[in-house]
Amino acid sequence: MDVFVALFTLYLLSSAVTAADDFSVALNRRREQPTAGLCANVIQRFGFPCSEHTAPTKDGYILGLQRVASASGKSFGPPVLLIHGLFMAGDAWFMDSPNQSLGFILANRGFDVWVGNVRGTRWSHGHVSIPEKDKKFWDWSWQELALYDLGEMIHYVYSITNSKLFVVGHSQGTIMSLAAFTQPDIVKMVEAAALLCPISYLEHITAPFVLRLVKMHLDEAILDMGIHELNLKSNWGTRIMDMMCDGQLDCDDLLASITGKNCCFNSSRIASYLEFEPHPTSSKNLHHLFQMIRKGTFSLYDYGIWKNLMQYNQLKPPVFDLSSIPNSLPIWMGYGGNDALADVADVQHTLKELKSKPNVLYLENYGHLDFLVSTKSKEDVYDSMVSFFISLGETFSSY
Ligand SMILES: *[C@@H]1O[C@H](CO)[C@@H](O)[C@H](O)[C@H]1NC(C)=O
Numbered sequence: 001m002d003v004f005v006a007l008f009t010l011y012l013l014s015s016a017v018t019a020a021d022d023f024s025v026a027l028n029r030r031r032e033q034p035t036a037g038l039c040a041n042v043i044q045r046f047g048f049p050c051s052e053h054t055a056p057t058k059d060g061y062i063l064g065l066q067r068v069a070s071a072s073g074k075s076f077g078p079p080v081l082l083i084h085g086l087f088m089a090g091d092a093w094f095m096d097s098p099n100q101s102l103g104f105i106l107a108n109r110g111f112d113v114w115v116g117n118v119r120g121t122r123w124s125h126g127h128v129s130i131p132e133k134d135k136k137f138w139d140w141s142w143q144e145l146a147l148y149d150l151g152e153m154i155h156y157v158y159s160i161t162n163s164k165l166f167v168v169g170h171s172q173g174t175i176m177s178l179a180a181f182t183q184p185d186i187v188k189m190v191e192a193a194a195l196l197c198p199i200s201y202l203e204h205i206t207a208p209f210v211l212r213l214v215k216m217h218l219d220e221a222i223l224d225m226g227i228h229e230l231n232l233k234s235n236w237g238t239r240i241m242d243m244m245c246d247g248q249l250d251c252d253d254l255l256a257s258i259t260g261k262n263c264c265f266n267s268s269r270i271a272s273y274l275e276f277e278p279h280p281t282s283s284k285n286l287h288h289l290f291q292m293i294r295k296g297t298f299s300l301y302d303y304g305i306w307k308n309l310m311q312y313n314q315l316k317p318p319v320f321d322l323s324s325i326p327n328s329l330p331i332w333m334g335y336g337g338n339d340a341l342a343d344v345a346d347v348q349h350t351l352k353e354l355k356s357k358p359n360v361l362y363l364e365n366y367g368h369l370d371f372l373v374s375t376k377s378k379e380d381v382y383d384s385m386v387s388f389f390i391s392l393g394e395t396f397s398s399y
């Protein structure tokens with residue numbers, strides 16, 4: 001049984017003697033929940049005005065959001081909501097200098113920047129009644145992140161600004177966006193969307209490390225072991241990461257074997273990225289993502305036929321129908337030829353099913369992380385995205 005292989009591997013990993021190196025030191029630095037929020041920890045340090053907001057979801061999670069204005073304090077442009085990827089949170093948009101990071105660039109271009117943080121990340125604030133230690137707290141996957149978390153964030157920004165908003169997603173943030181945009185009550189609040197490394201189908205991913213975990217059924221093994229929170233900064237998570245990084249793979253290679261070869265990634269910044277990354281997610285979420293890889297579907301969580309019958313009244317989970325995203329929603333997409341997660345074939349599949357013809361930017365040498373942290377992402381990616389938003393006829397009183 002593959003599950004036993006996976007369990008045995010996990011056992012070996014967790015009992016491996018670990019040697020300290022820069023990587024584990026950096027990873028360990030932020031075990032605990034930081035006391036101050038993302039504004040104080042990151043954004044204000046660069047001189048940008050920033051305020052903390054909270055929004056409760058229908059199912060009781062208290063999400064953290066940040067609102068960022070330009071360094072000059074002026075922000076008159078339309079609202080834009082940034083939604084991060086898996087194992088990340090809102091800090092993902094502020095990891096490099098103000099000249100390089102999308103969050104700062106948008107604020108300086110006069111956008112009213114809102115930063116989303118999904119449930120379970122360090123910048124969100126738990127649940128109204130369920131403690132984080134409780135396994136029920138982690139009983140969700142990206143479908144709840146799409147329908148509840150993203151739905152609520154969009155609604156929150158819409159109701160405060162009284163304006164339709166732009167949505168920018170990266171990776172899992174695009175899975176969430178595409179799923180949410182199939183819902184008429186959510187998409188009606190969205191002006192346009194920009195999707196970096198767009199994912200709906202995961203059938204063709206090539207990342208060797210991920211495929212290995214899928215093959216050994218790591219997702220099912222950790223659920224069977226009663227691990228519901230997937231926190232790579234926890235004791236066992238750190239040990240696994242250390243092992244991988246000290247062993248045959250160095251961390252550059254590990255990243256490449258997860259994300260694809262990043263052309264323009266500055267590896268001397270890894271330790272600084274790891275101050276906050278990776279953020280926790282749920283094991284159930286990993287399982288849902290692995291289901292997509294195994295089955296090639298873009299659908300709700302698969303509980304198995306009996307529980308599907310109870311949950312959905314059908315044997316298979318319902319699919320998210322990309323063709324129900326309104327043709328009138330302008331979409332911009334940036335994707336890369338070296339992206340091992342958002343594979344070109346899967347992006348083509350997504351494009352084929354959408355009714356609209358998105359504006360696409362294809363960068364042959366870009367990997368999955370380049371779209372966030374390439375040293376040239378402003379020139380290569382963000383300038384084109386911002387031009388797209390501006391071309392939609394929004395007026396900017398500050399620029
Ligand atoms: C950012 O860009 C401006 C002008 O383009 C330049 O003057 C400044 O030195 C840059 N700052 C950093 C931190 O690179």
Ligand SMILES: *[C@@H]1O[C@H](CO)[C@@H](O)[C@H](O)[C@H]1NC(C)=O
Nearest residue numbers: 265266267268269270272375
């Ligand atoms: C790479 O990161 C290091 C450390 O932060 C920095 O000193 C260097 O200027 C960066 N290089 C580029 C090309 O951004």
